[in-house]
Each structure stands twice: as C-alpha cells, then as structure tokens.
Amino acid sequence: MSEHSVPAGRARILVVDDDPTVAEVVTGYLERSGHAVEHAADGPDALTRAGERRPDLVVLDLMLPGLDGLEVCRRLREAGPVPVIMLTARGEEEDRITGLEVGADDYVTKPFSPRELVLRVESVLRRSRAADAPDAPRTVLRAADLTVDPATRRATRAGGELALTLREFDLLSYFLEHPGAAHTREELMRSVWGWDFGDLSTVTVHVRRLRAKIEEDPARPRLIRTVWGVGYRFEPRQDEEEDGTRERTEG
Template sequence: MANEKILVVDDDTNICELLRLYLMKEGYAVTIANDGEDALAKYSQVKPDMVLLDVMMPRLDGWETCRRIRKLGDTPVIMLTAKGETFDKVLGLELGADDYIVKPFDSKEVVARIKAVLRRCAGGSQAAAAEGVIEFDNLRLDMNSYELRVKGKVVEAPPKELELLNCLASHPNRVYTRDQLLDEVWGFEYYGDSRTIDVHVKRLREKLAGASDKWELKTVWGVGYKFEVRQ
C-alpha cells in the first residue's frame, strides 16, 4: 500500500470527497483544500508528495497556485480540468505541471496517473544522479547535488530541466527525438505531449545564453535536439 501524502485542491466539495475516497482506499494520506490560498497554506503545513490541482477556482486559480507552489518546492503537480474548459498545456508546462486529468475522470485513471508521476519523479532523479558531474567550457552540471553552474555562478533550474540537460550533455553531438527525450527524462508512462520538451529547451537556452561558443543546445530541424560540442 502507498503511504505518500496527496493534497487535493478543488472548489467542488463532491469531487474532493470522491478523490479522497479513491486515494485513501489506495493507502494515500489525503488533505483537502477548496481554493488556491487554502492550498498554499496547507502545502506548507503538510509538505505533500503530490498535488492534484483544479484549474478554475475562486480567490486564486490553478495557474497562479501552481506558479507559487513551484517557488516553494518541486512537488509533482497534476492539473485537473473540466472537459470543454480552455486549457493551455504549454502554459501548464511552463508553470511546472507534470500531468493533466480531464473531468469527468475514472478512479483507476487517477490512481494510475498518480503512481506513474510519483514513480517517474523518483526514478528520474535516481537515474540522473548516477551520471555524476558533467563539465564543458563555462558549464558544470552536478547531478549528485542537482547544481548547475554557468561561468562559475550557480543558476537556479528545476529538476526536470537539469535532467534534460544531463541527458543531452551526457551524449554530446547525439541527436535525440522529442519522444526519445520524453522516454529518457520523463519515462515511458508520461501522459503529456512532446511540446513539453520544447518548453524546457527554451527555458534552458535562456539560462545558458552567451555562456560559450564551444557548445550549444541545438535544434535539429525535423528531428529533435542535441548538445553540440564544437572542436
């Protein structure tokens, strides 16, 4: 049985109760919040292992709540959205969401998604840490401490960005398709789409801009990406 703590955030009390019953049956410890502000307070108190977060809520919507959670930690976030609602997956990815579930949902799907994301986050971190330290001109990536240094200065980046950079830089000049990167970094059971790679690469490039002319995070048009190292 599971023993992870899950924070469920939704202004619909019936949905909260339904999810609580599903998840407690699986052995999860469940905390309920009915709006974004309540969610942030309980996030700090409970320190959950996973957040199920509704998009449309009063007081503080799911987008802003996700943004603030990301400033507090790297807890996996699965967004909940009603069928027919305008839902921008790219925006969700930029804010750090790990997956999406569309209402009405099946209880088995919810449990499967939660298990997949928790397993992916744990497994991805362990695999990446085993790679150790990567160094190129003006770049040092230490996956044992999840620390990125550019020109000697520490650059803050979330774990998935570091794991993506680690994957590419561990095999310089090798071209990866988006699907291969999803498999390597997010895992086979990732339920999102390949645009998540584009979002993370864009953010990495912003952080690595101007660091060196000896290497580059390069787009291979029609194929994918590579960490190009020049002689």
Template sequence: MPKRILVVEDDATIRDTLTFNLKKEGYVVTAAQDGADAVARARSSRPDLILLDLMLPELNGLEVCRILRQESNVPIIMLTAKESEVDKVVGLQLGADDYITKPFSLRELFARMTAVLRRSEQRDVRPEVEEDRLGRLRIDRAGHRAMVDDAELKLTPKEWELLAYLVRRPGRVFTREILLEQVWGYNYLGDRKTVDVHIRWLREKLGRFGKLGFEIVTVRGAGYRLDPIRDVAGTGERAAGAAQSS
C-alpha cells in the same frame, strides 16, 4: 510507507471522488478546496505529490503552483477543464510536472501519478557523479542547479532534468518519445509538444549567455541532439568525436 497526496479541488464531488479512490489505492490523502488552503496544507502536511485544480477561489492554480515551486520541488499534476494550450504551457513553465484535462479516467490519473512519483524518487537519489561540465555550463546534480560561469540558470525542475540528461549524453540524437520517457517518466501519455516547449525555453535561457561551447540542435524527422562546439578562430566549429555514450 504510503505516499501522501494533497488533492486541491473546489468541486466537492470531484474532490470527494478523488479522495475516496486514492485512499482505496493506499495513499494517505489530504484535501483542500481553495488556493489559500492549498498553500497552507502543502506547507503543513508536506505531501509527496499534489493534484492541483487550475480554477480555484482565493488563489488560482497557477498562482498556487508559483508559490509552492518557490518553496519546494514537490511534484505537481495540474487538473484543468480548459483546453487552452496557453494555460497548460504556463503551468509547465511555472514548474508543474504534468497536467491532465478533465474529464479524465482514474486509470489515466493513477498512471500519471505513478510516473511522476517514480521520477521524483529517482531525482532524490544521490547521484554517483555529482557534477557535469560542458563548455561554460556546470550541472550540479546534488544541488539540482545549473550554472553558467558563476551565474545560476533559473530553471524549472523539468527544464533542469532535460538539460542534465542531454549534457550527460552529448552528440546523441534523442526522439521526443525517449525524452518524454526518460525525463517525464511516462511513455505516450503526454503531449509530444511538451518536449518542444521545454527545448524552446532552454534555448531562450541559455541564449542570454552568448557562446557556451555547445548548442541544442533540432534533427529533422528525428528529435534533438546536444552538440559540443570547439570555437576555432571564432567560427564555432562543432567538435569532432565529441559524442559520448551513456
């Protein structure tokens, strides 16, 4: 079945060009020209992916992303003419799956769309093991939730996927490139700093709960590793032999 794409772009030329070329690729396309229209069409057409411009009348792209992310996990790729890292970071923090800076080639856009859609399909497949536990953390894979004791962590979809990936593979070192490929679903198309930003956010959110029984460690020159910790007389000693293979 053809994937349904919602194109949200106030520039008529760009909107029409994207619509035309996406239809040529076999997608079913709905278009919106402002933020309010985008929210309404997303609710009515239930797209498989949204291409969301940042600078929009009525509601800007960041506000649209915030509203839609509260209602669903529909994949969102933000389209922005801004080079500001702040806008990109805020978009990712609000739950966008990826971003692409204008001007961009259709080839790059289609590659990113394919990767994001693939990750979304994998996320929707019911996992064989529905729950993972590590220390005080519980990963509910069926419900896409993370719990510390009885409190739910407020995570964006990508924060959840990254944490779930690491929790299932404690003790192993992963490069930024591997994490990009496994969590974001593409290789070398995105900025490697995306991983660093999401790791920082995870540390901040997990850190509010004190000792959890593990920590996310930066391995200099390599990447990141999730280390289980056995609290021995309050020393926080790392558990020996805790590494597992996937």
C-alpha cells in the same frame, strides 16, 4: 522527498480542487494506491497547507475560485521545489502550455481516467525520489559552463545555481548524458517523462524553458539545437565557427 514525507515509500499528496466530487474520486484512488492525501478546496487554503507541511506532490486544478491554479503553482514554486500535476477542464493547448510555463511537471485534462492520473503521479514521484535512492548516480555531469549533480539534484551555470523544475532538471541531465546525439520528441517523452504516449508539446515547452535558463541567447541557441525533422541535439561545443546561418527555435 521532503523532510516531512510519510515513511515506508508513501507520499504525502495535496489535492487542490473546488469540485467535491472530483476531489473525492482523486483522493480515493490515491489513498488506495497507498498515499496519504490532504484536500484543499481553494488556492489560499492550499498555500497555507503547503506552507505548514510541504507535500511530496500537488495535484492542482487550474480553475479555482479567487486564486487560480496558475498563481498557486507560481507561489508554490517560489517557496521551493515541489512536483505539481495540473488538472484542467479546458482543452485548449494554450492553457496546457501556460501550466507548464509556470512550472507544472505534468498535466491531465478533464474528464480524465483516475487510473491514468495515479500512473502519472507515480511517474513524477519516481523522478522526485531518484536522488534519495541508495543507488542514485553519483557522477557529476559537466559540459560547457554547466554542471549537474544528479545525487543532490543541483545544477549550475558558470557557478551560479539554476532554478529548474523537476522535469527541466531531468531533461538537462539527459542531454548532458547524451552529448551530440539527436533525440526525437517521442524519445525524450519516453526517457525523461517515462511515458510511451502524451502530448509532445510538453517536450517543446520544456526545451524552450530550459533554453531560457542555459543559453546566452535563447532565440539563437548554441547548446540545445533543433534538428529539423527529428527533434533536438545537445551540442556542448561552443567554439564552432558560424556558417552564416542561424538556427530557428520551435515553440
């Protein structure tokens, strides 16, 4: 959590939505779950509040007046790591994927169940707090030119620090913990996102984003391989002989 987080396991959550009814419902459910909630009705106000006191998590509406949720998310991510769950009234896959592309950790499509939103908030918070836990893993993971330290939530490639979102970091850690194993998207959704259900395109988008940050040539990945009909496999050996074929990438 951030250094400004409220104590005793509570999280400070910033809800950004210009619909007062939605904001009231979301705020009420989160407060009843024990969290401290602050509301911003537009993008500039959200950025100001986040700059003054960084929240532990942001629930961010995509359709905001003036400065839309995508731009707010980009600026939040530029200022530092903070988990973001995006709300969208649109049902098109393109909009959901765009939210993930700019760094959102999860999304919920309106109309949504407030209880489901609370569950997703709790899931993301558990991940973000993992490094602060007394029994947090201390083993540093290494493969190829990658190093991942779960305790400090830092990842490097060839000595240079990687700018990873919460989910990207967890996904990379999971791959390094299970080298050579093939994983279905459903398995990755359960193990990394903590969900037994969900839109599997979320996994595809995060794999594509991760490839862009760790592969020499993301279009021809050598580390995160596509296993057709299954999912993905992390293959740290980079000295394999080429057999004249190239793997295609999904998404």
